[in-house]
Amino acid sequence: MRLLEGGVCAVEGVSAGGARDERYGVALVEGSGPTAGTFTSNRVRAAPVKVTQRRLASGPLDGTIICSGNANAFTGERGVEDAEWMADLPGGNFAVMSTGIIGRRLDRERVDKLFGRVGPSPGPEGSRSAAEAIMTTDTFPKEAAVEGDGFVVGGIAKGAGMIEPEMGTMLALLYTDASVDASTLQRLLRSAVRDSFNMVTVDGETSTNDTALLTSTGRSGGADEDELLGAVESVCTSLARMVARDGEGATKLLEVRVSGAGTPMDARRAARAVARSPLVKTALFGGDPNFGRVVSALGHSGASLSESDISIKFVGDGEVAVAERGCPVEFDEGEAGRILRGDEVAIEATIGEGEYGATAYGCDLSPGYVEVNAAYGEEG
Amino acid sequence: MRLLEGGVCAVEGVSAGGARDERYGVALVEGSGPTAGTFTSNRVRAAPVKVTQRRLASGPLDGTIICSGNANAFTGERGVEDAEWMADLPGGNFAVMSTGIIGRRLDRERVDKLFGRVGPSPGPEGSRSAAEAIMTTDTFPKEAAVEGDGFVVGGIAKGAGMIEPEMGTMLALLYTDASVDASTLQRLLRSAVRDSFNMVTVDGETSTNDTALLTSTGRSGGADEDELLGAVESVCTSLARMVARDGEGATKLLEVRVSGAGTPMDARRAARAVARSPLVKTALFGGDPNFGRVVSALGHSGASLSESDISIKFVGDGEVAVAERGCPVEFDEGEAGRILRGDEVAIEATIGEGEYGATAYGCDLSPGYVEVNAAYGEEG
Numbered sequence: 001m002r003l004l005e006g007g008v009c010a011v012e013g014v015s016a017g018g019a020r021d022e023r024y025g026v027a028l029v030e031g032s033g034p035t036a037g038t039f040t041s042n043r044v045r046a047a048p049v050k051v052t053q054r055r056l057a058s059g060p061l062d063g064t065i066i067c068s069g070n071a072n073a074f075t076g077e078r079g080v081e082d083a084e085w086m087a088d089l090p091g092g093n094f095a096v097m098s099t100g101i102i103g104r105r106l107d108r109e110r111v112d113k114l115f116g117r118v119g120p121s122p123g124p125e126g127s128r129s130a131a132e133a134i135m136t137t138d139t140f141p142k143e144a145a146v147e148g149d150g151f152v153v154g155g156i157a158k159g160a161g162m163i164e165p166e167m168g169t170m171l172a173l174l175y176t177d178a179s180v181d182a183s184t185l186q187r188l189l190r191s192a193v194r195d196s197f198n199m200v201t202v203d204g205e206t207s208t209n210d211t212a213l214l215t216s217t218g219r220s221g222g223a224d225e226d227e228l229l230g231a232v233e234s235v236c237t238s239l240a241r242m243v244a245r246d247g248e249g250a251t252k253l254l255e256v257r258v259s260g261a262g263t264p265m266d267a268r269r270a271a272r273a274v275a276r277s278p279l280v281k282t283a284l285f286g287g288d289p290n291f292g293r294v295v296s297a298l299g300h301s302g303a304s305l306s307e308s309d310i311s312i313k314f315v316g317d318g319e320v321a322v323a324e325r326g327c328p329v330e331f332d333e334g335e336a337g338r339i340l341r342g343d344e345v346a347i348e349a350t351i352g353e354g355e356y357g358a359t360a361y362g363c364d365l366s367p368g369y370v371e372v373n374a375a376y377g378e379e380g
Numbered sequence: 381m382r383l384l385e386g387g388v389c390a391v392e393g394v395s396a397g398g399a400r401d402e403r404y405g406v407a408l409v410e411g412s413g414p415t416a417g418t419f420t421s422n423r424v425r426a427a428p429v430k431v432t433q434r435r436l437a438s439g440p441l442d443g444t445i446i447c448s449g450n451a452n453a454f455t456g457e458r459g460v461e462d463a464e465w466m467a468d469l470p471g472g473n474f475a476v477m478s479t480g481i482i483g484r485r486l487d488r489e490r491v492d493k494l495f496g497r498v499g500p501s502p503g504p505e506g507s508r509s510a511a512e513a514i515m516t517t518d519t520f521p522k523e524a525a526v527e528g529d530g531f532v533v534g535g536i537a538k539g540a541g542m543i544e545p546e547m548g549t550m551l552a553l554l555y556t557d558a559s560v561d562a563s564t565l566q567r568l569l570r571s572a573v574r575d576s577f578n579m580v581t582v583d584g585e586t587s588t589n590d591t592a593l594l595t596s597t598g599r600s601g602g603a604d605e606d607e608l609l610g611a612v613e614s615v616c617t618s619l620a621r622m623v624a625r626d627g628e629g630a631t632k633l634l635e636v637r638v639s640g641a642g643t644p645m646d647a648r649r650a651a652r653a654v655a656r657s658p659l660v661k662t663a664l665f666g667g668d669p670n671f672g673r674v675v676s677a678l679g680h681s682g683a684s685l686s687e688s689d690i691s692i693k694f695v696g697d698g699e700v701a702v703a704e705r706g707c708p709v710e711f712d713e714g715e716a717g718r719i720l721r722g723d724e725v726a727i728e729a730t731i732g733e734g735e736y737g738a739t740a741y742g743c744d745l746s747p748g749y750v751e752v753n754a755a756y757g758e759e760g
Contacts, residue, residue, distance in 0.1 A: 044679030044687045074675045074687065076707045102672025103708040208676050278658075279753055286754025292482025295454045296588050299424030307424045307454065327456045328483040367747035373659055374666025 001231060007127030007143025010154035011175040013217035016126040018133025019117035024069035024100075024107065025133035026114035028090060029156075031175050033216045035061040035095070036185035038193050040210035046073030046102075047083040049211060052095040055087065060182075061215055062092030064173055067111055068134045068158070069100040073208040082106040089115050097171050097211050099136055099158060131156040134171060137248050137372050144238035146231050151178035151223040153231040155214075159200070159243030172197060172212040172239055174232065178223035180216040188225075188232050189214040196236035199268065199360045200244050201276040212236075244361035249368025253344045254284055259357040260350040266303035267358035270351055273301030275362030284345060285364035289314060289336035291322040294347055305351040312349050316342040381611060387507030387523025390534035391555040393597035396506040398513025399497035404449035404480075404487065405513035406494035408470060409536075411555050413596045415441040415475070416565035418573050420590035426453030426482075427463040429591060432475040435467065440562075441595055442472030444553055447491055448514045448538070449480040453588040462486040469495050477551050477591050479516055479538060511536040514551060517628050517752050524618035526611050531558035531603040533611040535594075539580070539623030552577060552592040552619055554612065558603035560596040568605075568612050569594040576616035579648065579740045580624050581656040592616075624741035629748025633724045634664055639737040640730040646683035647738035650731055653681030655742030664725060665744035669694060669716035671702040674727055685731040692729050696722040 004010045014031035037056050039049050048067075055061065065086055072079050085108065087096035098106075118133075120126055131141035138158050145154030155174035180188070193212055214232065245253040256274040261267035274280055277297040283290040291312050298305060308326035313319050316339040320331050339345065384390045394411035417436050419429050428447075435441065445466055452459050465488065467476040478486075498513075500506055511521035518538050525534030535554035560568070573592055594612065625633040636654040641647035654660055657677040663670040671692050678690060688706035693699050696719040700711050719725065 042676060042679040043683075043685055044675055044690075071672070074672060074690075074703070074706070074708065076688075101670070102675055103703065104672075105708075208679060278749070282750050282753035285750060288754060290481070292451070292454060292484075295424055295482055296422060299422040299588060303423075305423055308456075310424070310454075323454070323483065326454070328454065328485075365750055367750045369658070370662050370665060370745055370747045370750070373662035374668060 001234060002147045004145040004147050004152065004154065006124040006145055006154060007131060008154045008156045008173060008175050009122055009124055009127035010145035011152050011217060012177045012219040014175045015120035015122045016130035017118040017120035018130040019114045020133055021110065021114060024067060024110045024114055025135065026111055026118055027066040027130035027133040028063065028118045028120050029130055029173055030063035030120050031215055031217050032062045033060055033218055034182035034185055035213055035215040036182060036189040038189060038212045040208060042208045044074060044208045046071055046098060046209040047075055047079035048072055048096040048098045049209060050080060051083040051087055052097065052211060055093055055095050059093060061095055063090060064095040064097060064213060065090055066097040066134050066171065068136050070098060070104055070106050071100045071102045071209050072098040072106045073102040075105055078105065082108065086111055095213055097209065099134065099171055099209055102208060127156060134158045138246055140246060142239050142242040144235045146234050148223060148227050148231045151176060151220045151228065153235045155235045155239055157239040157243060159246060170197065170210050170243060174214040174235060175217060176228065177217050177220040178228050179218035179221050180228065184225065185214055185216055188229050191229060192233040192236040196233065196240040199272065199358065200240045201272055201360065201362050240361050244363050247363035248372045249366040250363030251285065251366055252364050254362040254364065255346040256360045256362065257346055257348045257357065258351060260309065260352040260354050261356040262304055262352060262354035264356045264358065267356040270298050270301045270303040271358045271360035273297045274347060274349065275360035278365050281362065281365035284340055285366045287337045287341040289322060289333055289340060294349060295323065298349060298351060303351060309352040310349065312347065314339050315346040315348055316344060381614060382527045384525040384527050384532065386504040386525055386534060387511060388534045388536045388553060388555050389502055389504055389507035390525035391532050391597060392557045392599040394555045395500040395502045396510035397498040397500035398510040399494045400513055401490065401494060404447060404490045404494060405515065406491055406498055407446040407510035407513040408443065408498045408500050409510055409553055410443035410500055411595055411597050412442045413440055413598055414562035414565060415593055415595040416562060416569040418569060418592045420588060422588045424454060424588045426451055426478060426589040427455055427459035428452055428476040428478045429589060430460060431463040431467055432477065432591060435473055435475050439473060441475055443470060444475040444477060444593060445470055446477040446514045446551065448516050450478060450484055450486050451480045451482045451589050452478040452486045453482040455485055458485065462488065466491055475593055477589065479514065479551055479589055482588060507536060514538045518626055520626060522619050522622040524615045526614050528603060528607050528611045531556060531600045531608065533615045535615045535619055537619040537623060539626060550577065550590050550623060554594040554615060555597060556608065557597050557600040558608050559598035559601050560608065564605065565594050565596055568609050571609060572613040572616040576613065576620040579652065579738065580620045581652055581740065581742050620741050624743050627743035628752045629746040630743030631665065631746055632744050634742040634744065635726040636740045636742065637726055637728045637737065638731060640689065640732040640734050641736040642684055642732060642734035644736045644738065647736040650678050650681045650683040651738045651740035653677045654727060654729065655740035658745055661742065661745035664720055665746045667717045667721040669702060669713055669720060674729060675703065678729060678731060683731060689732040690729065692727065694719050695726040695728055696724060
């Protein structure tokens with residue numbers, strides 16, 4: 001597998017573009033084919049989620065239109081009408097996604113104006129322009145693409161806040177030129193999302209709007225299913241890591257790697273509990289090797305474990321073991337602090353003798369998270 | 381029921397005292413009788429929790445010794461020996477509690493020295509001195525007492541960080557002079573804790589050390605059980621509100637009152653999810669009436685609800701309805717902001733036609749939470 005530039009437009013048959021004004025962004029991604037989707041588990045589903053689920057059920061998609069700046073969630077029947085209106089703008093069977101403030105009606109005039117300016121193109125600049133148009137509090141656009149044996153998988157995503165496991169996911173839009181039927185696509189996407197986007201936690205919040213779509217344009221013919229799954233996972237994981245690193249206020253990426261769990265679910269639970277812990281996240285921000293907070297998070301994760309099995313390492317530029325088989329060990333606090341102050345930090349935790357592991361993606365918790373969110377509503 | 385001064389020492393037969401140095405605090409509360417306890421649900425239980433559970437099983441307690449500054453958690457068998465040693469200091473069947481950093485061995489010499497200075501007394505100054513000695517990042521001591529018909533219930537507590545529902549609780553120590561057997565006490569405590577301490581969330585973290593004890597000294601004879609339950613609930617709720625208000629970095633108290641739930645568990649889930657939400661908490665800090673975050677938190681709480689049943693009000697000095705039956709309503713944003721900037725704010729949410737309600741206690745999320753926790757480990 002080879003990394004490619006060009007994000008979602010690295011896939012043949014896909015064009016994209018975006019436009020922004022001071023409050024909204026609109027992106028259009030065009031490319032037809034059978035499509036798989038995963039959606040938020042929030043009981044309050046945004047209007048665009050409802051509309052996209054209907055569009056998926058009605059046959060192959062022609063693309064997706066995305067609006068940032070307004071979530072079009074908790075907007076009643078009028079919100080659904082607005083989402084249908086927006087999905088119909090490009091002409092064809094389009095999915096629709098939204099992200100932004102909840103509980104406000106979509107400004108159709110603003111969307112219409114921006115839609116007139118999106119000008120989709122098939123080159124890397126198209127993907128970049130779309131990825132930029134869907135940013136809210138994101139600080140950089142999120143694109144990834146890989147080339148497998150005779151096929152390509154590419155995607156774009158947005159994240160930042162209201163990000164937490166057990167979701168369909170934040171917004172992500174993936175394409176492949178491999179020829180795959182809709183049910184296989186759904187299996188591939190579900191599996192890849194489980195270990196990537198669903199393992200990201202920024203703040204424990206599951207949005208009303210989370211959506212991930214994977215469309216096959218079929219331009220390149222068949223592909224080996226395992227290899228294709230690997231490519232989809234690779235793109236999802238790249239985007240998930242970007243979403244984690246770009247969590248609101250984040251200064252670094254955290255990977256929590258759990259091993260020794262008795263079940264895959266226990267491994268995922270334990271990893272996410274540590275990545276979600278505000279006390280672990282603040283310690284990480286402060287470069288403080290307070291591994292007791294990792295122990296406590298593992299203990300209340302719901303995963304089956306016993307204290308005497310817990311071993312913990314901080315890993316970055318070097319590694320330091322801080323706990324072994326249920327006991328603290330002597331360690332160099334200066335060296336541990338140096339690792340924690342790095343740009344990417346991993347916490348490796350063994351929680352038993354089981355054979356299952358999982359990796360969760362998160363970030364530190366800085367005063368910036370509070371600053372971004374104390375006034376977000378005012379910005380619309 | 382009448383509020384009393386004097387905290388735990390408002391109960392006849394109870395003496396208390398405390399002492400601090402620059403890193404540790406030690407408190408001693410003396411008073412004999414049958415005792416009920418609730419404990420952390422964290423799979424990693426601290427040594428003092430294990431020892432206290434054994435002491436409770438072996439008969440009536442003579443009191444409790446508490447250490448702040450070191451949690452004596454994740455300290456293996458040596459930690460249990462240290463907790464036994466500490467529990468034996470006063471002589472008699474004493475419970476032991478600890479709070480502070482996890483994964484470091486207890487400094488016996490320091491505890492011993494402080495123990496020599498605790499000098500318990502039966503007056504209000506005794507309760508105050510004990511409540512002060514157990515503070516970690518708490519900014520004020522937490523005491524409450526009420527007088528019922530012929531009996532008194534009093535208690536002290538500590539909270540601040542690593543505070544979240546589904547726990548035994550943070551540290552709380554309650555006494556009553558009503559004569560009650562151990563199994564009735566256990567029923568009373570469990571019921572009161574469920575609606576008070578277990579409804580507090582500061583940061584979604586369940587400590588390894590949470591413990592609440594209720595001892596009956598029996599000095600005043602029998603009491604009406606319902607009235608006694610009301611008094612125990614009153615003291616627990618007062619202490620729980622203090623713990624919420626004094627959450628790390630908090631500038632205000634948040635009460636989330638949910639009604640219309642189909643089951644008591646759904647009501648509690650929904651209330652706690654809103655109180656726990658970092659996005660709701662940052663909006664509260666910023667005085668931003670972003671009710672969409674309340675909607676989203678309700679939606680991912682796990683409670684059964686439908687969007688069209690959700691109504692929300694902000695209540696403080698005045699009240700403002702922001703959503704009614706699934707739709708945003710026009711409201712005065714200035715007035716809503718003024719309410720949210722108050723010292724105590726309630727969010728009232730109706731989630732359906734059911735008959736169950738619950739109240740959760742929380743606080744806002746300020747940059748102070750990050751500041752306190754980015755360096756806590758360094759302070760020991």
